[in-house]
Amino acid sequence: MGSNRNALVAAVRQELAEARGSARAVLAAAESARGEAQGRRRLVRDAYATCLTQLAAAREAARDDIQRRFRSEATQLAGHLRGLATSSATGAAGAPWRLWSPSEPDPGARPGLLRIGAITFEETAALPGLIPLLDAVHLHVSGPSPQVDDLITGVLLRALGSTRPGDVQLTVYDPENLGGTLAPFAPLNPTFVGPGGLGSLLDDLADHICRVNESLGGQYPSLAELAAARPGPRPEPWRLVVLLADRATTVEMTTGQRAQLGRIVRTGVACGVHLVVRGLELDDDPTVERITVHRDQLATCDSLGHLEIRLDPPPPPDRIAAFCRTTAERLRAGPGPASLADLEPAKHWTESSVHGLIAPIGDSTDGTLVEVPLGDDPPHALIGGPSGSGKTNLIYAWLGSLATRYGPEELALYLLDFKEGVSFARYAPGPRDPSWLPQVRLAGINVNGDREFGLAMLRHLSEELRTRAQAAKRYDAGKLAELRTEDPAGHWPRIVAVIDEFQVLLAGRDAVADEAVDLLEDLARRGRSQGIHLVLASQDVAGIQALWGRPGLIAQFTLRIALPKARRILADDNLAAAVIPRFHAVVNTESGMSGANRIVRLPDAGDRAVWRTLQRKLWRTRPAGCAEPRLFDGDAVPRLPAALRPAGRVPSADAPVGSSPGAVLGERIDVAAHPARLRLGRMPGRNLAVLGTRADEACDVLAAAALSLAAQGPAHFSVICLDPAAGPAAARLFAELPSADWYDTSDARFDLAHLDIPHYVVGYALDAARDPALKKLLTEGPEQRTHVLGWWRSVARLRDDLGGVGARCDPIGAWVALDVHGADLAPLYPQPGGPVWYPRSRRALFFDRSVHRTPEVIIPYEVNSDHT
Numbered sequence: 001m002g003s004n005r006n007a008l009v010a011a012v013r014q015e016l017a018e019a020r021g022s023a024r025a026v027l028a029a030a031e032s033a034r035g036e037a038q039g040r041r042r043l044v045r046d047a048y049a050t051c052l053t054q055l056a057a058a059r060e061a062a063r064d065d066i067q068r069r070f071r072s073e074a075t076q077l078a079g080h081l082r083g084l085a086t087s088s089a090t091g092a093a094g095a096p097w098r099l100w101s102p103s104e105p106d107p108g109a110r111p112g113l114l115r116i117g118a119i120t121f122e123e124t125a126a127l128p129g130l131i132p133l134l135d136a137v138h139l140h141v142s143g144p145s146p147q148v149d150d151l152i153t154g155v156l157l158r159a160l161g162s163t164r165p166g167d168v169q170l171t172v173y174d175p176e177n178l179g180g181t182l183a184p185f186a187p188l189n190p191t192f193v194g195p196g197g198l199g200s201l202l203d204d205l206a207d208h209i210c211r212v213n214e215s216l217g218g219q220y221p222s223l224a225e226l227a228a229a230r231p232g233p234r235p236e237p238w239r240l241v242v243l244l245a246d247r248a249t250t251v252e253m254t255t256g257q258r259a260q261l262g263r264i265v266r267t268g269v270a271c272g273v274h275l276v277v278r279g280l281e282l283d284d285d286p287t288v289e290r291i292t293v294h295r296d297q298l299a300t301c302d303s304l305g306h307l308e309i310r311l312d313p314p315p316p317p318d319r320i321a322a323f324c325r326t327t328a329e330r331l332r333a334g335p336g337p338a339s340l341a342d343l344e345p346a347k348h349w350t351e352s353s354v355h356g357l358i359a360p361i362g363d364s365t366d367g368t369l370v371e372v373p374l375g376d377d378p379p380h381a382l383i384g385g386p387s388g389s390g391k392t393n394l395i396y397a398w399l400g401s402l403a404t405r406y407g408p409e410e411l412a413l414y415l416l417d418f419k420e421g422v423s424f425a426r427y428a429p430g431p432r433d434p435s436w437l438p439q440v441r442l443a444g445i446n447v448n449g450d451r452e453f454g455l456a457m458l459r460h461l462s463e464e465l466r467t468r469a470q471a472a473k474r475y476d477a478g479k480l481a482e483l484r485t486e487d488p489a490g491h492w493p494r495i496v497a498v499i500d501e502f503q504v505l506l507a508g509r510d511a512v513a514d515e516a517v518d519l520l521e522d523l524a525r526r527g528r529s530q531g532i533h534l535v536l537a538s539q540d541v542a543g544i545q546a547l548w549g550r551p552g553l554i555a556q557f558t559l560r561i562a563l564p565k566a567r568r569i570l571a572d573d574n575l576a577a578a579v580i581p582r583f584h585a586v587v588n589t590e591s592g593m594s595g596a597n598r599i600v601r602l603p604d605a606g607d608r609a610v611w612r613t614l615q616r617k618l619w620r621t622r623p624a625g626c627a628e629p630r631l632f633d634g635d636a637v638p639r640l641p642a643a644l645r646p647a648g649r650v651p652s653a654d655a656p657v658g659s660s661p662g663a664v665l666g667e668r669i670d671v672a673a674h675p676a677r678l679r680l681g682r683m684p685g686r687n688l689a690v691l692g693t694r695a696d697e698a699c700d701v702l703a704a705a706a707l708s709l710a711a712q713g714p715a716h717f718s719v720i721c722l723d724p725a726a727g728p729a730a731a732r733l734f735a736e737l738p739s740a741d742w743y744d745t746s747d748a749r750f751d752l753a754h755l756d757i758p759h760y761v762v763g764y765a766l767d768a769a770r771d772p773a774l775k776k777l778l779t780e781g782p783e784q785r786t787h788v789l790g791w792w793r794s795v796a797r798l799r800d801d802l803g804g805v806g807a808r809c810d811p812i813g814a815w816v817a818l819d820v821h822g823a824d825l826a827p828l829y830p831q832p833g834g835p836v837w838y839p840r841s842r843r844a845l846f847f848d849r850s851v852h853r854t855p856e857v858i859i860p861y862e863v864n865s866d867h868t
């Protein structure tokens with residue numbers, strides 16, 4: 001029994017031990033699972049915390065980024081908006097009151113927006129708060145009375161100050177204050193409508209709108225379009241009608257008045273009638289801009305939605321009064337003259353010159369532009385007026401007006417100014433401005449000393465006349481219009497040649513004046529039908545002797561323009577020029593007959609900067625191949641062109657020698673600026689004498705001659721320098737010549753060998769030689785191709801070298817005279833008494849007995865300035 005119990009106990013113990021063991025194992029497993037779970041929980045919690053931190057950081061960064069981007073975009077946008085706003089409300093329309101002054105709009109510019117305050121948006125700098133008015137809306141302003149009135153005052157001042165005086169007509173209906181609300185505007189003389197006048201005011205406005213609509217003739221949708229299409233003064237002023245009413249007025253208005261007001265609201269803006277209303281109800285219409293003023297100077301308006309505008313303070317009353325006073329004075333004085341810009345057409349270069357050239361030169365006192373014709377009738381113009389009366393200014397205005405209408409295919413200009421100064425230089429490229437006026441073919445400035453250049457231009461025009469006449473004959477055309485129809489592919493622009501102070505060209509009774517008058521007469525007579533028009537300006541036509549006995553010449557100039565106090569431009573019984581004020585002109589297309597006068601106010605066309613801007617615009621649109629004009633400047637010294645120097649292309653000794661190489665002596669005074677050449681053939685007398693005491697110029701003539709000969713073919717030079725003063729110039733020449741010998745006072749000789757190639761003896765101060773061998777060289781040398789290019793300081797010394805008084809001068813076939821008077825040149829000149837020649841600086845008289853009938857004036861090239 002006992003053992004059974006023991007066995008049972010043992011078994012139970014055994015089982016218990018097993019159960020305990022497995023319970024422990026389960027516990028251990030559970031514990032380890034719990035540990036794992038706890039570890040996982042910790043990990044998750046840590047990860048969650050990290051994640052949260054990272055998310056927060058990312059969110060912060062993203063928010064910062066967004067804010068930064070927002071700020072920068074807002075600033076940028078605000079900048080753009082500010083730029084846009086500034087350009088939409090320029091000058092008086094947008095300037096703050098402390099800097100405010102009236103500003104004139106550009107011609108043709110449409111009215112912009114008007115500033116009433118500032119908009120502060122987020123952190124950006126304030127933007128101007130702008131509202132439309134003229135040509136755009138009626139204004140309806142509501143809110144507390146003093147602020148509303150201040151706002152209206154500011155808007156009115158900006159609208160009046162940013163338009164031309166007289167362009168806005170102000171009407172004020174202010175029954176409560178009897179006009180007192182807008183009293184500072186009183187000097188402008190606005191129409192104040194009394195308390196009982198609202199009905200008739202509305203009727204007047206409705207009538208006015210009907211009249212304007214009639215004048216638009218169905219052709220233009222609004223007055224604004226009509227004004228834009230027609231340059232010049234506005235066809236009708238804007239009517240700005242301020243209605244300062246209160247509730248009582250609204251109640252008192254009849255149904256008829258309400259209907260009239262509704263009509264004006266709907267139709268007014270298109271006809272330039274704008275209401276600015278406080279205290280009256282206006283019907284809803286797209287042309288009504290409502291502004292509501294809230295407390296604290298804040299306002300909202302239709303066009304800016306919910307954006308709040310902090311209103312500007314009202315303009316200081318003294319500023320309004322000062323503006324109104326000056327404007328009233330300007331109005332009393334009448335509109336100012338047109339500006340150069342007013343003469344411009346809406347579009348450049350759209351006119352055809354087939355039948356003539358028509359261009360305004362100014363306006364009449366009522367503001368309409370006065371056009372001046374040139375064509376078959378009148379063909380030519382004469383402009384007269386004393387010094388300082390504005391002739392040059394008138395020519396500037398006329399040329400500006402012509403050049404903006406007629407392109408280079410239609411118009412070619414030749415301009416010559418005999419006055420001291422550079423008036424036409426603006427039309428040619430210069431060191432500071434590369435642009436030129438595309439129609440200008442030739443501009444001559446500082447030509448007062450070079451009448452020969454005037455002659456050259458007339459000869460050139462004469463040649464053009466001949467070409468045109470021949471072409472007209474070929475096509476059987478009587479006048480330019482017919483030639484252009486028959487030859488549509490030809491280039492036949494009308495030519496306008498302007499000569500300012502033309503009396504200088506005709507001064508005196510010499511060969512230049514005689515030829516110039518002949519050429520002018522021919523051009524005036526035949527140019528009419530060939531489209532060549534002359535415009536001559538002068539201080540005094542009556543004093544031009546060359547015109548005496550040539551009434552036919554001046555009679556061709558049927559267009560007369562007389563400036564104040566001009567004499568003999570109009571007919572004797574036409575006294576208009578004596579009475580017109582400063583900067584006015586009388587335009588008369590009937591040779592100055594009284595009864596055909598038109599008085600024109602001339603714009604100030606002298607401003608270089610304004611002109612340059614316009615010229616650049618035209619220059620940029622010039623057609624391909626439009627060459628720059630030839631500019632002749634009488635004060636400039638031409639340089640010997642590089643192509644006429646031997647550098648780089650020295651001919652070899654066995655190259656062929658031309659039959660008569662040409663020595664270049666200087667620049668001819670002609671339209672093409674050709675060099676003057678002396679042919680040195682193998683014939684007696686082919687020597688050159690340079691005469692006078694101006695050593696620099698003599699050296700330049702010799703150097704140009706020698707260098708140009710060296711550039712043409714194989715040649716040998718003997719440089720003989722007998723005057724130490726000419727030494728440096730002679731030495732420079734010697735150094736530049738490819739093949740040369742040098743002689744001076746120590747070894748000068750004239751029994752020089754004749755060579756197989758041309759041999760040129762370049763002699764400086766040859767009169768110092770006193771060597772009989774020189775005469776032999778001069779006489780016999782040329783036939784052996786040995787030519788003397790010599791400088792003698794006087795004609796008498798040259799004669800001595802040739803054998804004294806009575807000696808023949810045949811060995812000197814050509815000469816260049818510097819400071820030698822015409823009479824002194826008699827021995828070297830075929831006609832008795834010598835040529836007419838009064839020496840002048842940097843000019844020389846060139847005569848080659850084998851080609852010239854009369855000598856020609858040349859400009860010695862500057863040869864050596866680059867070496868010194």
Ligand SMILES: Nc1ncnc2c1ncn2[C@@H]1O[C@H](COP(=O)(O)OP(=O)(O)OP(=O)(O)O)[C@@H](O)[C@H]1O
Nearest residue numbers: 386387388389390391392393394583602603604606
């Ligand atoms: N319409 C104008 N409006 C304003 N200023 C003008 C006008 N016309 C001329 N002037 C000015 O008057 C001055 C003289 O004008 P301009 O040189 O054209 O006269 P001019 O008759 O050619 O004189 P001169 O024969 O002495 O050269 C210039 O300073 C010019 O700017």
